[in-house]
Amino acid sequence: MLTVAMPKGRIFEEAVELLRKADYTLPPEFAESRKLVIEVPEENMRFILAKPMDVVTYVEHGVADLGIAGKDVMMEEERDVYELLDLKISKCHLAVAGLPGVRMNQIAPRVATKYPNIASSYFREQGEQVEIIRLNGSIELAPLIGLADRIVDIVSTGRTLKENGLVEFEKIADVTSRLIVNPVSYRMKDEAIDRLVERLSAVIPQ
Numbered sequence: 001m002l003t004v005a006m007p008k009g010r011i012f013e014e015a016v017e018l019l020r021k022a023d024y025t026l027p028p029e030f031a032e033s034r035k036l037v038i039e040v041p042e043e044n045m046r047f048i049l050a051k052p053m054d055v056v057t058y059v060e061h062g063v064a065d066l067g068i069a070g071k072d073v074m075m076e077e078e079r080d081v082y083e084l085l086d087l088k089i090s091k092c093h094l095a096v097a098g099l100p101g102v103r104m105n106q107i108a109p110r111v112a113t114k115y116p117n118i119a120s121s122y123f124r125e126q127g128e129q130v131e132i133i134r135l136n137g138s139i140e141l142a143p144l145i146g147l148a149d150r151i152v153d154i155v156s157t158g159r160t161l162k163e164n165g166l167v168e169f170e171k172i173a174d175v176t177s178r179l180i181v182n183p184v185s186y187r188m189k190d191e192a193i194d195r196l197v198e199r200l201s202a203v204i205p206q
């Protein structure tokens, strides 16, 4: 049996749609139920529903064989999992943004983000020493209220930046969701995992 860690939230629906396209029979209540462990005996699979940032943790510890996680999450922390497939869903990008015409404070520049490692390595590569302020959401609020000069955050449609009078300065990386696997599971259950990879590969959007 394969255990797959699914991210609750915005990736979930697209991931379920992809699985259904790949002809996986998932119960109709899959998306509506509050259950966190969903068995699908017809497919010899079990799905667990976790916070997007925690999916990698379940896979790394081997309690889930596979998982679906954003490239942003994979970039933020080096983890002991393999990336098997770019599912090309939940497309967005990571960017540096801020108020237009406002330069970074030269003495103590501050950057607010949910991605402290990505942000600090990005600014280090640019030769800038910045203070990272870690937030958990509504990152765009930080420059509006004077908490930070810049933000590093996800941009998709650009609507959140626009409606808050912010502009994108630089793109850091493109982001899509990935199928990840626990290295031991991949050795022990290679046939079942290869079959899943084949079925998904056939329906991944281009």
Ligand SMILES: Nc1ncnc2c1ncn2[C@@H]1O[C@H](COP(=O)(O)OP(=O)(O)OP(=O)(O)O)[C@@H](O)[C@H]1O
Residues within 6 Å of the ligand: 007, 008, 009, 010, 011, 051, 052, 053, 069, 070, 071, 072, 073, 090, 091, 092, 137, 154, 155, 156, 157, 175, 176, 177
């Ligand atoms: N606006 C967006 N459009 C498309 N994909 C996005 C967007 N924001 C985030 N993502 C992708 O979806 C993943 C999950 O984002 P989501 O907002 O569902 O979860 P989260 O922010 O980690 O959790 P929560 O908001 O529940 O605390 C991210 O890791 C990223 O890869």
Ligand SMILES: O=P(O)(O)OC[C@H]1O[C@H](OP(=O)(O)OP(=O)(O)O)[C@H](O)[C@@H]1O
Residues within 6 Å of the ligand: 136, 137, 138, 139, 140, 153, 154, 155, 156, 157, 158, 159, 160, 161
């Ligand atoms: O470019 P857009 O299409 O506007 O999308 C970008 C927004 O989406 C995400 O936030 P989310 O909705 O997850 O809320 P959060 O701020 O609570 O993380 C991201 O952090 C941006 O704020």
